[in-house]
Amino acid sequence: MKKFAGILALSVVASICFAQDLSGNWQGRAQVDFQPVKTQLRGTGYITPELKAKWNAETKSLSQSQFELSLRKDGTYTMKMPAFMEMPPRTATGTWSFAGKVLTLKEAKTQDWAKLECSLLDDGKSISIDMMQVAKRLQSSRTALPKRTLTLTKI
Numbered sequence: 001m002k003k004f005a006g007i008l009a010l011s012v013v014a015s016i017c018f019a020q021d022l023s024g025n026w027q028g029r030a031q032v033d034f035q036p037v038k039t040q041l042r043g044t045g046y047i048t049p050e051l052k053a054k055w056n057a058e059t060k061s062l063s064q065s066q067f068e069l070s071l072r073k074d075g076t077y078t079m080k081m082p083a084f085m086e087m088p089p090r091t092a093t094g095t096w097s098f099a100g101k102v103l104t105l106k107e108a109k110t111q112d113w114a115k116l117e118c119s120l121l122d123d124g125k126s127i128s129i130d131m132m133q134v135a136k137r138l139q140s141s142r143t144a145l146p147k148r149t150l151t152l153t154k155i
């Protein structure tokens with residue numbers, strides 16, 4: 001029993017000592033994958049040349065856009081999002097928390113369902129954000145959505 005208590009105490013101390021400090025500045029670009037939508041619409045006649053052109057424009061626009069995230073030690077954040085397609089540039093602010101490998105961003109002006117849960121990647125230097133997670137909460141599960149992933153790296 002003493003051995004177990006000693007191991008438990010050591011693991012608690014190690015987790016505190018080696019807890020990652022995510023505060024600082026992060027930047028990155030987003031990628032988009034329309035394959036889930038293409039698969040669902042295949043053979044329906046909905047995939048027109050105009051729709052393909054729109055998908056190509058969105059893919060190009062996202063790949064050229066720089067996102068910036070600043071995580072402050074006081075638990076607040078600022079995320080700068082560039083202009084994208086018809087959307088103007090935007091800055092979001094709110095609070096952040098980190099537990100395990102999940103970084104949670106809660107924008108100040110939104111409801112709790114709109115929070116973003118981000119994954120710390122195994123390298124410990126990159127964060128992956130599923131940009132469609134809020135839309136997935138609101139959409140029917142039968143509707144395919146494109147995959148839009150933002151990967152940020154600490155600078």
